[in-house]
Amino acid sequence: MNQSSTNIDFKQELMAMGQATREAARKLAVLPGTRKERCLNAMADAIMDQQPSLCQANQQDLAAGRERGLSKAMLDRLELTPERIEEMARGLRVLVGLPDPVGRVDSTWIRPNGIKIRKVRVPIGVIGIIYESRPNVTADAAGLCMKAGNAVFLRGGSESLRSNQAIVSALHQGLRSCELPEAAIQLLPWTDRAAVTAMLKMNQYIDLIIPRGGEGLIRAVVENSTIPVIKHYKGVCHIYVDQAADPAMATAIVENAKCQRPGVCNALESLLIHRDIAASLAPKLYTVLNDKGVELRGDPEFCRLVPQAKPASDDDWGREFLDLILAVRVVESIEQAIEHIAEFGSGHSEAIITENKTAAALFTEHVDAAAVYVNASTRFTDGGQFGMGAEIGISTDRIHARGPMGIDELTTYKYIVTGSGQIRT
Amino acid sequence: MNQSSTNIDFKQELMAMGQATREAARKLAVLPGTRKERCLNAMADAIMDQQPSLCQANQQDLAAGRERGLSKAMLDRLELTPERIEEMARGLRVLVGLPDPVGRVDSTWIRPNGIKIRKVRVPIGVIGIIYESRPNVTADAAGLCMKAGNAVFLRGGSESLRSNQAIVSALHQGLRSCELPEAAIQLLPWTDRAAVTAMLKMNQYIDLIIPRGGEGLIRAVVENSTIPVIKHYKGVCHIYVDQAADPAMATAIVENAKCQRPGVCNALESLLIHRDIAASLAPKLYTVLNDKGVELRGDPEFCRLVPQAKPASDDDWGREFLDLILAVRVVESIEQAIEHIAEFGSGHSEAIITENKTAAALFTEHVDAAAVYVNASTRFTDGGQFGMGAEIGISTDRIHARGPMGIDELTTYKYIVTGSGQIRT
Numbered sequence: 058m059n060q061s062s063t064n065i066d067f068k069q070e071l072m073a074m075g076q077a078t079r080e081a082a083r084k085l086a087v088l089p090g091t092r093k094e095r096c097l098n099a100m101a102d103a104i105m106d107q108q109p110s111l112c113q114a115n116q117q118d119l120a121a122g123r124e125r126g127l128s129k130a131m132l133d134r135l136e137l138t139p140e141r142i143e144e145m146a147r148g149l150r151v152l153v154g155l156p157d158p159v160g161r162v163d164s165t166w167i168r169p170n171g172i173k174i175r176k177v178r179v180p181i182g183v184i185g186i187i188y189e190s191r192p193n194v195t196a197d198a199a200g201l202c203m204k205a206g207n208a209v210f211l212r213g214g215s216e217s218l219r220s221n222q223a224i225v226s227a228l229h230q231g232l233r234s235c236e237l238p239e240a241a242i243q244l245l246p247w248t249d250r251a252a253v254t255a256m257l258k259m260n261q262y263i264d265l266i267i268p269r270g271g272e273g274l275i276r277a278v279v280e281n282s283t284i285p286v287i288k289h290y291k292g293v294c295h296i297y298v299d300q301a302a303d304p305a306m307a308t309a310i311v312e313n314a315k316c317q318r319p320g321v322c323n324a325l326e327s328l329l330i331h332r333d334i335a336a337s338l339a340p341k342l343y344t345v346l347n348d349k350g351v352e353l354r355g356d357p358e359f360c361r362l363v364p365q366a367k368p369a370s371d372d373d374w375g376r377e378f379l380d381l382i383l384a385v386r387v388v389e390s391i392e393q394a395i396e397h398i399a400e401f402g403s404g405h406s407e408a409i410i411t412e413n414k415t416a417a418a419l420f421t422e423h424v425d426a427a428a429v430y431v432n433a434s435t436r437f438t439d440g441g442q443f444g445m446g447a448e449i450g451i452s453t454d455r456i457h458a459r460g461p462m463g464i465d466e467l468t469t470y471k472y473i474v475t476g477s478g479q480i481r482t
Numbered sequence: 483m484n485q486s487s488t489n490i491d492f493k494q495e496l497m498a499m500g501q502a503t504r505e506a507a508r509k510l511a512v513l514p515g516t517r518k519e520r521c522l523n524a525m526a527d528a529i530m531d532q533q534p535s536l537c538q539a540n541q542q543d544l545a546a547g548r549e550r551g552l553s554k555a556m557l558d559r560l561e562l563t564p565e566r567i568e569e570m571a572r573g574l575r576v577l578v579g580l581p582d583p584v585g586r587v588d589s590t591w592i593r594p595n596g597i598k599i600r601k602v603r604v605p606i607g608v609i610g611i612i613y614e615s616r617p618n619v620t621a622d623a624a625g626l627c628m629k630a631g632n633a634v635f636l637r638g639g640s641e642s643l644r645s646n647q648a649i650v651s652a653l654h655q656g657l658r659s660c661e662l663p664e665a666a667i668q669l670l671p672w673t674d675r676a677a678v679t680a681m682l683k684m685n686q687y688i689d690l691i692i693p694r695g696g697e698g699l700i701r702a703v704v705e706n707s708t709i710p711v712i713k714h715y716k717g718v719c720h721i722y723v724d725q726a727a728d729p730a731m732a733t734a735i736v737e738n739a740k741c742q743r744p745g746v747c748n749a750l751e752s753l754l755i756h757r758d759i760a761a762s763l764a765p766k767l768y769t770v771l772n773d774k775g776v777e778l779r780g781d782p783e784f785c786r787l788v789p790q791a792k793p794a795s796d797d798d799w800g801r802e803f804l805d806l807i808l809a810v811r812v813v814e815s816i817e818q819a820i821e822h823i824a825e826f827g828s829g830h831s832e833a834i835i836t837e838n839k840t841a842a843a844l845f846t847e848h849v850d851a852a853a854v855y856v857n858a859s860t861r862f863t864d865g866g867q868f869g870m871g872a873e874i875g876i877s878t879d880r881i882h883a884r885g886p887m888g889i890d891e892l893t894t895y896k897y898i899v900t901g902s903g904q905i906r907t
Contacts, residue, residue, distance in 0.1 A: 083824065087848055166869065168869055174868060260704075264881070265880070279708050283704050285711075285881050286710075287881075306903040309905055310903065313906060317907075425511065425896070430901065431900045432900065432902055432904075433597050433899055437899060437904070437906060443599060443897070444591065444593055444599075455606055455690070456882040459894055459895055459896060459897075460896075469880050469881060471850070472863075473853075473854050474853055474858055474862060475842075475855075475857065475858070476857045477858075478731040478857055479857075479859065480737075480738035480858075480859045480861070481862060
C-alpha cells in the first residue's frame, strides 16, 4: 500500500486496524464451531480460486527478489508453486476436522458455600504473527488462529509482501462469503521497522505475539514488545547414549535424529556417549554417520576412539549446526550428561537411550526441556507427530505453552461461577 | 547493603546472584514434596524465632518512613505487628498441607507408532516478584514459589528494605536448616531504579516476573522487561441486574460487592440495571447503599429515578474508585450491558443477576473476563475463595494464568516421551 505515508498517518491507520481486529475477535470468540469450519473451507476454496492471481503476485515478488540479489535458498522459500498453493488449501481443510477447543470445560468444582466454578476454554483474542519469507505461513497461521476463535494480525517479510497480500485477499473472500468481518485477518501493509515497532506496542489491541523466524528476529521482538511474546528460539538437541543402551537402537536413533532432516530445530546437534559403551559403539556410529556424509567433531576421548573425527572446538558445544555436523563427547556418567545438557541445551528436545529404567527416570526428571525422550528420536517434537493435527510452532518458552503449540495452545480460559445469591462474609 | 556501589559493580553482583538462583532452582525442581514441606515449616519456625530482630528492623524502616513523611496509610502497610509476623508464619504452614503440583501428570496418550507422551507439571524455574510496601509479601511470595519448586528473586519497596532483609534472613535460616541453598530466595539489596531495570533484562536467569502493586509500577515493568510478565492490573467490576433478577438477591449481592471491602480489586465499581426493573429496584438500592455511606453517581435515567444520586461524569465509567462510590447506569437490554462491559471492563470480574437461564448463558458466553458470575458476588474472585489455598495475585492477563493465581499457576509442564526405538520416517 502506501509505504511513503508519514509516521503519523500510519500510526493512525495502524490503530484503526487494531481496533477493527479487536472487534472482529469479539465476533469470532462466540462463533459456533460449525461456522468456523464453514469459513475454513471457504478460505481454502478461495485460495484455489485465486491461484492465478497468487502466482502472478508471487512472480512479482520473485522478480523483485532476484533484482535485490536474494540467495537461491531465499528465492526457493519465497516461491509459490501450484503444489504449495494446494498445500495451503489442504492445510486449511485439515483444520476443519480437528476438535474445537473453545467452550471445552477443563474442570468443574463446587465450593462449600455452593458456588459452582467451571474453568472453560476461550480464545486468546488477537494474535500477532511476525514471520519471514515463506508466504504459506500467512494461510497456515490465519487458519490456526481462526480455528481457535482468534483474530490475527500478520506481519510477513518485505520480500513476500505482494504474495502475502494476494493470499490475504483470498482469505478475505472466504471470510466475506461467510459474512465474517475481513478485519479478522489483518496484514500489516508497511514493511519498515517503525511499523513493526509500533505494532509491538499495541497491547490494547493485540494479546499475544508469536514471532516465527531466526534468533535475531525473535530477540528484536522481545526487546521491543510490550505484548506477551511466545518465543520459538533455536533447538540444540542432545542424545545421551547410556552404558545400558541397546547399541543397534542407539545407532538407528542417532542416525535418524541427525540425518533425516538436519536443517530443523528438532534435529540432533550434540551426542553424549557413556565411557563404558563408547569404545564399542563409537566406530560403528562413525561408519553409519560417515556414510551419510555427517562430519563428526569429537572431544579428545572420542577422537582417540575415532581418529577420523575432527577435534571439536569450544563453541561446538551448544551450537545449532542445522547441517550434517555432529558434536560428540564421551562422558563419565549420566550425571555428567545431565550437567552438559543443563549448560548447553536450549530447552527444546533431549533424549536418553537406555534399557535401564532407573537411568531413564533420573534423566527425564533432571533434564529440563519441552520434550524429554527415552528411546525415541528427538525428531518427534512436532505438532503433527504429537497428534495435535497442526502447529503454529514449537515454543522454547516456559510459560503458557511449551513445545509444539497446536490449536489448544491458542486458547486461554475463563472461570464461569454460578451461584444462588451467595455473598462473601 | 552497598547502595553506593557503582553501576558496574552491581551489575556483576546481580549476574552472580542470578546465576546462583538459577542453580538453586535446579535443585528445588527435583526436591520431593516432603522436603519442601519440611522447609516451609522450618521457614515458619525461623520467622517466629527471629520475631525480635524482625520488629527491630521494622522499627528502623518505620522511623525512616516517618522522617521521609510517608502517609499514615503507607506507614500502616509497612508496619510488622506481632500479629502480622504470626500471620506470615501461619501462611507458610498453610502451604505445607496443600497438594504439590510438581510431577502431576496432566494427560497421557499413545501415538499410533507406539510412543507414549505424558504431559507432566514442572516448576517454572526462577520467579521475579516486584512489590511495594507490605513486607509480608516477602514471606508469602517466597513460600508460594518454594511450594511449587521455584526459586524466587524478590525486589520489595525501598521503604521496607530493612524489614524485608530481616524476613529473608529468617527464611535463609529455614533453608539452611534443611540443607537447601540460600540462593533459592534472593532479595535485591539495591533500591534504585537502575537495579530493577537491570533485573528486568536478566532473561537468562529469571523466567517470569510478577509485579504486585499499582498500575504505574506494573506499566513500568512491562515497558522495561524482556522477561515474560504476568500483569495484575486494576479491577473495574460490573454487576448487571437483568429484568428477570430476584430484587432481594440483587440488592444483597450489590451491597456485598460494593461495601464488604471497597478498596480491593474484586469490589464492585459500576452497576448496570435493566430499564424494566430499574423503577422498582433503584429506590430500594439507594436506601440500602446510602445507609452504608455509598455515594451513587447515576446516568440521567438513574438520576431521574433517584433524585438524590449525583450525575455521573464521563470518566466515572470504567473507573476504579476503590472507595464507597458506585457508578450506576440504566440499560435498554442485556446486549447494551454486554457492550458497556466490553468497553469499560478491565477483564477481572463481571456478574449478572438473573433468574433467566438464557440471559445467564448469553452473558457468560459474551462477557470476556477472568471470572464471570451468575447470581453471586464478584468478591469471590480470590485464590482462597476459589479453593486454591493461597494465591500470589489475580492475573488480568490472558496467557498462562487468568484470575486467581495459586500454586498450580506457578508451574509449567514438560512432555516426557517414552519409546522402544521409534524413529521418524
